[in-house]
Structure formats: structure tokens, C-alpha cells
Amino acid sequence: MKATPAPAVPPAGRPLNAPWWAAPALFTVAAALGGAWGYRSCPIVQSSAWLALPYVVPLALVAASWRPSAHRDTRTRGLVLGGVGAWIALVYAHLATLVLYTVALVLWAFQGGG
Template sequence: MNTTPPLAPAATRRPDLPWWPTPALFTALAVLGGAWGYHSSPILHGSVWLVLPYAVPLALVAAAWWPPSRPGARARGLALGVVGALAALTYAHLATFTLYTVALVLWAFQGGG
């Protein structure tokens, strides 16, 4: 006959931490990182369509708000939050680099002068 080990008493088990502080932190980091990245970029006075790709990092952070239903879901939310916050922070500088590169290549192919 198989016997199952007794459950650990409640005092020795690790208490379940709430899941929501992590996505809340990443939401704040994504908003602050996006604002800082956009204001520190030379495309500050660019057109409004340059702000639209910030929807992707914010969507990644929003996906981190799904409550964990499986053991790996907490790690998934953490990864999505990190990627979303970093993408929001670096998007404006990446867009600036891309626009400058395209302008330089177009200038080089049109004759350089």
C-alpha cells in the first residue's frame, strides 16, 4: 500500500506572494522608459506616427498582467514585462538610428552631394 507524505504545516510553507506588483512595476518602467527615451531622442519634434510603435512594448507589458494560472506563468509574465520595458526604453533611439541610416544610404546612392 502506498502512503503519501503528510502535507507540510502552513508555518513552514512559503507564503504565496501576490502576482500583481511585478506587472505594476514593469508598467511604470515601460511608461517612464518610453517617455525618457522619446524625450532624449532627436526625433522629439517628429510626427505623431513615430509614437505608434510604443503600442508593442505596452502590449507586452499588458500581457504580463494575466494572473498566473500555471507554475511557468509567473516566469512568462516576468519575461514579457522585462522585454516590454526594455523595448519602450530603446525604441526611440533605435528609430533614430534607423532613420539616420536610411538617410545616409539614400544620400550615398543619390550621388553624395
């Protein structure tokens, strides 16, 4: 005796999976806005354009979060990479300014202070 197959669940009754692209899209917007705000709000904006080159690193981290994954551990890794990339984009300009001021202060101190 064959069992009758269960009736298919109509599309409206199926639970919706969360869209995988929502978090990477949020991280992309956050990295772009954070990078722009961080860069415009510190004195590094008047310096040469090569100081903006390290923004490639946070953008690469955010781009890595766009890779869709089926496993929970790789999904978590993508969320962490996107969050870290957005945070680095936000603080990079201020960190670079701090490093440049520290180097200038150390060089000034070692050359005699005058």
C-alpha cells in the same frame, strides 16, 4: 476510529504568497518611464506623432504580463514579457532614430553625395 482533524492554522501563522501584481505593476511603471525618457532624450521628439505609434508593442507586452497565472511556466512567461516590453519601450526611440539616420545616409550615398 476517526482521526481528529488537525487544528486550522490561524491567518497570522500562514505563509504569505507574494502578490502576483507586484511585478506587472513594476513593469508598467518602468515601461512608462522608460518610454517617456527614451522619447524625450532623442531627436525623434520633434518629428511627427506617427513615429510614437510603435509604442503599442511594448505596452501590449507589458499588458500581457498582467494576466494572473497559477503555473510556474506561465508566471515566468509573464515576467519575461513584461521585462522585454519595458526594455523595448526604453530603447525604441533611439533605435528608430538610428534606423532613420541610417536610411537617410544610405539614400544620400546612393544619390551621389551632393
